[in-house]
Amino acid sequence: MAIIPCLAATGAARFPDRIAIDHAGTAINYRTLHQRVSQVEASLKSQGVNRGSHLAAIDNTSLSLILLQLACIRLGAVFAPLSPRFPEQQLQQLLQQIDARFVWTTEGKPVGKVSALTLPDTGTITAPESSPLSDDQAPVSLILTSGSSGFPKAAMHSLANHLASATGSAQCIPLQAGDRWLASLPMFHIGGLAIVFRCLSAGATLVLPRQRDLLDTLREQPVTHLSLVATQLARMLNADDCRSLMAGLKVLLLGGGPMPASLLSQLDAHPVLAFTSYGLTEMASQVTTGPANDQGLSGQLLPQRQLRLREGIIEVRGATRFLGYYHQGQLQTPFNDDGWFHTKDRGRWTQGQLEILGRADNMFICGGENVQPEEIEAALKQHPEIQDALVFPESNPEFGCLPVAVLQCREALPSASELEHFLAPRLARFKRPRRYLSWPSDLTQYGLKISRQSVAKACGLIKTDRD
Template sequence: MLRELSPLKQWALMSPSLCALETSDRNYTWAELNDLVAKVANHLNQQGLEAGDVLTSVGKNSIEQIIIFLACLELGVTCALTMPQTRAELDNKLDTLYLSKSKQRVWINVECQELSAISNIRYGETVEPQEVSAYQPDNLASIVFTSGSTGTPKAVTHTSRQHLASASGLLEPFSYQQGDTWLLSLPMYHVSGLAIVYRWLYSGAIIKVGTGDLATDILGVSHASLVATQLKRLLDDKVCLSLSHVLLGGSHVPLALSQQAAKQGIETWLGYGMTEAASTVTAKRIDEHYSAGKVLPNRELKLEGQRIYIGGETLASGYYRKGKLTPLVENGWFDSKDLGEWVSDELKIIGRADNQFISGGENVHCEEIEAALMQVPDISQAIVVPIADAEFGHRPVAVCIFTHALEKCEIEAYLQQRLVKFKWPIAYYSMPETLLQSGIKVSRKSVKEWLASQI
């Protein structure tokens, strides 16, 4: 079988002296990065890692994590990315991946004595870079865990070909090219963060790994993936931005925020996607028409009733468990369990099928209420949870991030023109700081558990 050069090696040959990677300490050209990755790959190989193995990488974004991931691609090793967590949670994931504890290959990139005890792979470099050539675009490249609606972790597994199909499809309408810099602002253990890495590898542009301080990290970059509250804070604080493009996610995006960004020359885009589809499926530049945009190249999407099914070249190879893959598609289509409708040729998301509840005999979608609440001044985020009610079956309760305290009657004054009354939340709670951990979006499951402890 003919070996195909990895994207890293291709750029090292075509653009060796161009900047590839920025950190707070130094920058790397494609040639320098290629040499560093080769040395780390050799070091991993000397520790027994070889093509077909799975390495679990535990930690937050860092230069070492990117290098480890790129080294795994060169070795033909699948990299399973996961966040810092408790030992019990990590053991659960490791049990999903490996046939036995003796087969586990774990690199811990976080200061935690409990987790460090199971780390058996070290980060390091050999003296000289030796040629490593086990990369194939159809090797299993990444595993990202998703709990879906059940809360049970699923190990979603993609090849580089699938990731690159996702990247190329988004970058047809969304410009990102050599000379541009995309901040790795989302964690690689989420598919949205890993998608930034593959857009970088596809385009040959620059990626920046920051320190975790967004106000500092954002300086000098042209592209970023943010949630609406992050962008609003940057604009309101008058941070000196060189941004030209921002891909927004996590919640409803107010048109006023997009207009505020446009005054500084920033294009704001939003999209709809999921882990199984290697991130973004539809996207658009934000305008006055509320939708999730058009289906991107290399993807397919159909509605059966209102149920959204996804197809195309970006779908994962399957769910990984102990060396075997379980397909996630039936007849070529993946059931997203999301509900939507077409508005002209754009997709409008109604909500999750499992976020629908019945109140007084009527179907109600949590996301519809949340979108209305997000238009209320002084509410920057909202999660709606149905609670049992003897008369109506269920009634909605809202947990919100308030920029200023609001009375219930003030909120309802805004909802009058946007929602019929039976959809109005019967109570409002302020979101506790403990739930604001992800940086992408608040876990609906965590909100439900917290709310149950309050009622």
């Protein structure tokens, strides 16, 4: 256990005039951030929030959420950001699951029997007299993640988990004063929360988007660091003002699986460092990181993480490993005696980098042979016209299941014969899809991951239990 000052206090002491947050066109330096966090801390304390309290906040990424998270760390309370897309009934169930005694909403409305907190007016700010100290091993956050059943689990992290994640990331991805990372992911996603800790740990600037559309945001707000999935990258590269959008970028962190070869070839024309990574909520975001590629390689192991393969399944532990799953007063610790967490992700080491082979619970049987959908998806993404691909099993009386592919293409869907010819040297016959469907036009993507279940449902295919 270590007792350390909070990030806002450290930033105020080390670089008070650097810009911590670019919010709605207003630059908030580290000194002011420290003062605002102190004000929120005092307000929460007066409303009954104290050490061990669980506070839920319903929003995407906002200045209010950042202030609440930092104030909770000072108070020893646990911060739980939740998606505003959850219906009221499910929100009430989630608040009960995580024992939230307090809730903050943008409308200031209570959720069920949990009354809403208020935040102070920041018009008048009183500077704090001292720098608060925090126990870095105490729990500070709850982030929802989907289990194999699809029912949300609440992963609990300590401050030490988040800080180790940020410092390990910095060993691979350069981030320094003057750099600006766009908060393009919601804070209820571990990737969004990780961006907050990376920026504040490095003395960089966290840019809160003013526009809902990513490209409009980039046109208004210059950034140097950006987290994207393949579909977002495709939109940038195909935009008429692509060169202008890419001009100030230093780093792209690409998620959501192997990058299509067509996008990486377009990216070569721009002087930007592009990385891909393997990470999970239970490890506070990144585990491995390396140069972006279309071979499905996810880079090398970052500092303060450990990874091993047991019967082809990835197991992880280290300073970023979460404390456990929290449920109604109980902390479930799904680790073996040596502290390893079984991810259910299949992988192998290739050329010194981790290659993700897919989810063990996505595998299906075709004519007695094991089929891993992610292997087929990676092969399809090497086609120059394919921007994204998902593969599902479809029941068949002779073979048990046959693979069906759903494709998102730059223009028209290639013919089945063309795709068969393309995949023949890359995949065994039983792995090649028997049908190809177009990507659902009305499907909306949130965060880094595509919901497999949503795509399967939209296409009328077999539903899966896991998103």
